[in-house]
Amino acid sequence: MNSVRVYIATTEGPAEIQRITEEDPGIKSVVCLDSKAMALPISAGYDAFVREPTGVIEKCFGHSAFRMDVSRHISEGMSWQLGVFAAHALFLAGRLAGKREAAAQAIWLTGEVNRDLEVGAVDHVAEKLRRSGRLFSKLETDGIPVMVFLPREDFAELDESWLREHGIGTQSRRIVPVDGAGDLFCALGLDEPTPPRESKIRPEETETTLPLRLPAARTALVMGGLAVLAVLLGVTAWRSGVADWLALAEGGDFGKL
Incomplete structure (x- = not known):
């Protein structure tokens, strides 16, 4: 060189x-x-x-x-x-x-x-x-x-x-x-320097607009948590119903099934 x-x-x-x-x-x-x-x-x-x-x-x-x-x-x-x-x-x-x-x-x-x-x-x-x-x-x-x-x-x-x-x-x-x-x-014999890279943040994602997206993110998180809770409650209720049905069947009390 x-x-x-x-x-x-x-x-x-x-x-x-x-x-x-x-x-x-x-x-x-x-x-x-x-x-x-x-x-x-x-x-x-x-x-x-x-x-x-x-x-x-x-x-x-x-x-x-x-x-x-x-x-x-x-x-x-x-x-x-x-x-x-x-x-x-x-x-x-x-x-x-x-x-x-x-x-x-x-x-x-x-x-x-x-x-x-x-x-x-x-x-x-x-x-x-x-x-x-x-x-x-x-x-x-x-x-x-x-x-x-x-x-x-x-x-x-x-x-x-x-x-x-x-x-x-x-x-x-x-x-x-x-x-x-x-x-x-x-x-x-040198190349001229290239301009500095532009920011990857889009104009709509400035300090004034970014916080506006936070409530939506929290809402999605809360909704996801509620969905999981509903599934857990459903599974618990289903297990409880099956247990009652088996108890009645073992006792021969088929009229209450």
């Missing part, structure tokens, strides 16, 4: 998403540093990005609590959202490369993702690219191609000559401008 390593772009350098694990839905999602028992300040924002009704991860992928481990600190902004969204999509598809696992491809992402899965512009894109130069060179040396995902609006503001100077936009460092999550799914 084509495993993909995910890097979140930051102004301090790229942060690798090392692992995602599903957690009990009753707890909050958390971001930890390099498998340590250390929750990063971004955890509150991550939980809001995951959980309904504010977030999109539960909406798209069906689970509401995760632990995510990253290789370096990530700031409190919103530009990490596109990378996290991509990592969850790959995790669901079984294609997210974990820490020290082999990867056939790498992706580098920056961008904000809203409720409608539109990707919005972010700040400091050129600085993030500069800070990732060493990573890009290492990936190229290792023969691992990297796709650079960034908001289309930010891509339009980058100088093409500057990109060429830094070797960005080549076959091994391909730029993918995106407007929304659909562009991401297409570039990674």
Whole structure:
């Protein structure tokens, strides 16, 4: 399977998403540093990005609590959202490369993702690219191609000559401008998430109508009990009549039969 390593772009350098694990839905999602028992300040924002009704991860992928481990600190902004969204999509598809696992491809992402899965512009894109130069060179040396995902609006503001100077936009460092999550799914060869299942409760079976069925159920139960009681009484009476008939027959008192 084509495993993909995910890097979140930051102004301090790229942060690798090392692992995602599903957690009990009753707890909050958390971001930890390099498998340590250390929750990063971004955890509150991550939980809001995951959980309904504010977030999109539960909406798209069906689970509401995760632990995510990253290789370096990530700031409190919103530009990490596109990378996290991509990592969850790959995790669901079984294609997210974990820490020290082999990867056939790498992706580098920056961008904000809203409720409608539109990707919005972010700040400091050129600085993030500069800070990732060493990573890009290492990936190229290792023969691992990297796709650079960034908001289309930010891509339009980058100088093409500057990109060429830094070797960005080549076959091994391909730029993918995106407007929304659909562009991401297409570039990674992923199926778009299916809509959440609709409730199996019919409209007429809402909280206001369900109690109205309860008296009918109780009536049926009572009627059934009365029917059983009637049968038992009938059997008792029949047995009593047979006993009297046998007693008269044994006494020869056939006139009273």
